[in-house]
Amino acid sequence: MSELRWDPFIDSWVAIIEARGRRPVDFITERKRIETSVCPFCYGQEDKTPAEVYALRPDAGLPNQPGWKVRVIPNKFPILRIEGQLEARGEGVYDVKNGIGAHEVIIETPEHERQPADLRAAELADVFRAFRSRLVDLRRDKRFRHIVIYKNHGLEAGATIPHTHSQLLALPVIPPHLRIALRASRDYFRRKERCLMCDMLAQELSDGRRLVRVDGEFAVFAPFASRHPFTLRIVPRSHLHDFAQLTDHMLLALGETLHDVLRRLRAVLRDPPFNLVLHNAPLAVPRPGRPEFWHSLPADYHWYFELTPRIMDPAGFEGGTGFFINPTSPEDAARYLVEAVQ
Amino acid sequence: MSELRWDPFIDSWVAIIEARGRRPVDFITERKRIETSVCPFCYGQEDKTPAEVYALRPDAGLPNQPGWKVRVIPNKFPILRIEGQLEARGEGVYDVKNGIGAHEVIIETPEHERQPADLRAAELADVFRAFRSRLVDLRRDKRFRHIVIYKNHGLEAGATIPHTHSQLLALPVIPPHLRIALRASRDYFRRKERCLMCDMLAQELSDGRRLVRVDGEFAVFAPFASRHPFTLRIVPRSHLHDFAQLTDHMLLALGETLHDVLRRLRAVLRDPPFNLVLHNAPLAVPRPGRPEFWHSLPADYHWYFELTPRIMDPAGFEGGTGFFINPTSPEDAARYLVEAVQ
Numbered sequence: 001m002s003e004l005r006w007d008p009f010i011d012s013w014v015a016i017i018e019a020r021g022r023r024p025v026d027f028i029t030e031r032k033r034i035e036t037s038v039c040p041f042c043y044g045q046e047d048k049t050p051a052e053v054y055a056l057r058p059d060a061g062l063p064n065q066p067g068w069k070v071r072v073i074p075n076k077f078p079i080l081r082i083e084g085q086l087e088a089r090g091e092g093v094y095d096v097k098n099g100i101g102a103h104e105v106i107i108e109t110p111e112h113e114r115q116p117a118d119l120r121a122a123e124l125a126d127v128f129r130a131f132r133s134r135l136v137d138l139r140r141d142k143r144f145r146h147i148v149i150y151k152n153h154g155l156e157a158g159a160t161i162p163h164t165h166s167q168l169l170a171l172p173v174i175p176p177h178l179r180i181a182l183r184a185s186r187d188y189f190r191r192k193e194r195c196l197m198c199d200m201l202a203q204e205l206s207d208g209r210r211l212v213r214v215d216g217e218f219a220v221f222a223p224f225a226s227r228h229p230f231t232l233r234i235v236p237r238s239h240l241h242d243f244a245q246l247t248d249h250m251l252l253a254l255g256e257t258l259h260d261v262l263r264r265l266r267a268v269l270r271d272p273p274f275n276l277v278l279h280n281a282p283l284a285v286p287r288p289g290r291p292e293f294w295h296s297l298p299a300d301y302h303w304y305f306e307l308t309p310r311i312m313d314p315a316g317f318e319g320g321t322g323f324f325i326n327p328t329s330p331e332d333a334a335r336y337l338v339e340a341v342q
Numbered sequence: 343m344s345e346l347r348w349d350p351f352i353d354s355w356v357a358i359i360e361a362r363g364r365r366p367v368d369f370i371t372e373r374k375r376i377e378t379s380v381c382p383f384c385y386g387q388e389d390k391t392p393a394e395v396y397a398l399r400p401d402a403g404l405p406n407q408p409g410w411k412v413r414v415i416p417n418k419f420p421i422l423r424i425e426g427q428l429e430a431r432g433e434g435v436y437d438v439k440n441g442i443g444a445h446e447v448i449i450e451t452p453e454h455e456r457q458p459a460d461l462r463a464a465e466l467a468d469v470f471r472a473f474r475s476r477l478v479d480l481r482r483d484k485r486f487r488h489i490v491i492y493k494n495h496g497l498e499a500g501a502t503i504p505h506t507h508s509q510l511l512a513l514p515v516i517p518p519h520l521r522i523a524l525r526a527s528r529d530y531f532r533r534k535e536r537c538l539m540c541d542m543l544a545q546e547l548s549d550g551r552r553l554v555r556v557d558g559e560f561a562v563f564a565p566f567a568s569r570h571p572f573t574l575r576i577v578p579r580s581h582l583h584d585f586a587q588l589t590d591h592m593l594l595a596l597g598e599t600l601h602d603v604l605r606r607l608r609a610v611l612r613d614p615p616f617n618l619v620l621h622n623a624p625l626a627v628p629r630p631g632r633p634e635f636w637h638s639l640p641a642d643y644h645w646y647f648e649l650t651p652r653i654m655d656p657a658g659f660e661g662g663t664g665f666f667i668n669p670t671s672p673e674d675a676a677r678y679l680v681e682a683v684q
Binding site for chain 1: 353433539568569621664
């Protein structure tokens with residue numbers, strides 16, 4: 001049984017997954033593609049996965065049959081389990097919650113061979129439609145505090161199944177980086193009565209040196225203090241704390257933006273492995289006797305995607321200290337991407 | 343010129359290193375050993391490195407000549423530069439400092455072929471003596487806020503030169519993880535008038551399930567919420583905030599502890615690559631008109647080493663969210679290490 005554990009010294013929750021019956025050398029993992037003769041994410045293999053929780057079926061076919069464009073299924077090997085009651089206890093100076101959560105897979109296309117940068121804007125918009133639908137559904141579950149949606153592309157980025165897909169994790173805790181961003185956004189808003197990300201975006205648009213792309217709805221820039229080479233933030237230009245508020249028009253604009261960015265990255269960095277993470281507002285924290293707080297996501301937060309090509313593993317002490325050394329300035333990264341011939 | 347940059351949204355400093363004249367594909371790095379016909383860390387090659395800043399020479403020989411047991415030199419390709427005045431400025435919502443710092447290399451033995459686990463306790467104590475000496479020297483430099491000492495062993499852990507060595511970085515900023523631990527330690531002490539790490543250690547000693555080793559001076563345990571498989575903390579049993587306070591007796595005890603732990607890791611995980619990071623108290627923050635604060639390191643902090651074998655790269659969203667998924671419980675890791683046949 002998995003557990004979530006909190007260490008006061010690092011002030012963070014960590015998921016400890018029990019994998020029984022392994023010998024120590026089995027922990028020395030080389031990441032490997034899962035090789036199967038038949039891909040479980042292709043048409044006709046729907047019975048090899050758990051039953052779908054969402055599917056986009058233009059022809060209104062039967063569930064768990066071919067005919068879908070995007071399909072969402074529970075992960076067959078979930079990190080956290082959906083069944084059971086959330087339990088929390090102290091253990092001396094530590095805290096423990098049992099490993100309750102949701103872990104789903106968003107299959108982005110039925111076509112096995114297509115890469116993320118091959119998907120057209122309208123197809124990416126359909127994927128985002130699935131994200132939106134799952135966010136709206138899962139946030140009704142009062143056990144969860146936050147929903148992360150992320151995509152690993154390429155083996156080095158953690159994609160063990162090559163058929164392009166994203167994943168969703170609903171967590172009963174707030175991840176550390178989100179807590180920091182929430183606090184920063186809240187403090188900034190209290191002091192200035194303006195959104196921190198809105199101000200950052202205004203500065204990036206006016207400065208321009210780190211800007212990769214902008215249209216009426218979204219801007220893409222390399223963060224001023226990028227921890228990794230070629231990290232990008234995809235940010236809605238209007239203040240929105242919640243991805244689920246995106247209109248169909250904005251979903252399509254987001255599809256155009258991501259399509260363009262993926263093409264540029266492919267041209268400049270030769271189809272790099274990457275991680276794409278949705279940083280959405282957390283689900284509201286319950287307060288004793290105030291059930292209305294449940295549905296109020298913090299509006300001083302501004303959601304964004306962060307896209308990080310995995311072209312360089314952090315060496316040495318970055319993981320231990322949280323202090324990162326980046327050999328590529330975001331100004332250089334942005335310039336290469338702006339000038340990319342696609 | 344390198345820069346330290348602060349992003350309010352991640353509330354962290356990042357070092358941006360300018361590497362001019364590279365093409366984008368040059369950023370796709372496979373970590374490679376630096377192949378030289380002659381190792382610059384061996385006897386007789388002292389003139390191939392910058393002039394030493396410390397050396398342990400039992401026979402009192404000349405500097406920058408053979409005869410040393412441990413030798414400390416400035417890094418030939420420093421991440422941060424020692425020359426110049428520390429300058430800080432705002433840039434809109436961001437903060438910038440110029441890349442001032444110290445970056446040194448501690449060559450742990452003149453013998454090229456010896457691995458960390460081959461070094462005897464007394465030899466490791468000599469390495470720690472060099473750490474202590476450099477900490478005492480560099481903390482007089484008022485530009486620095488913190489000194490990190492770390493060791494990368496093995497290519498996957500970032501060691502591009504095979505001759506065993508550690509590195510030291512003196513920073514004009516406090517790394518993010520340290521800031522969190524400082525705040526946690528301070529808050530805990532204010533509330534309980536006890537040290538957080540002392541209480542954690544007492545719990546680990548009494549529980550025993552995560553304990554790998556203990557003697558009169560040091561304890562080694564797998565943290566309750568380990569972010570990575572087989573991470574270990576090496577902690578002094580008496581409350582000490584500052585590594586530089588270690589007596590010669592304690593340096594030797596620490597050498598015995600590390601020697602034993604490295605042997606156990608080598609036996610269980612087959613000579614894994616690893617990172618060892620010294621988490622010492624930061625140098626005090628200056629206060630206007632209160633120069634006496636310069637030399638008061640925060641005494642509610644408790645220093646420790648963290649040792650992390652690099653046997654599994656974090657995949658997917660760990661880097662983005664700070665939320666880690668660890669497939670090995672610390673109880674399992676500790677049991678394997680306790681039972682190790684060395």
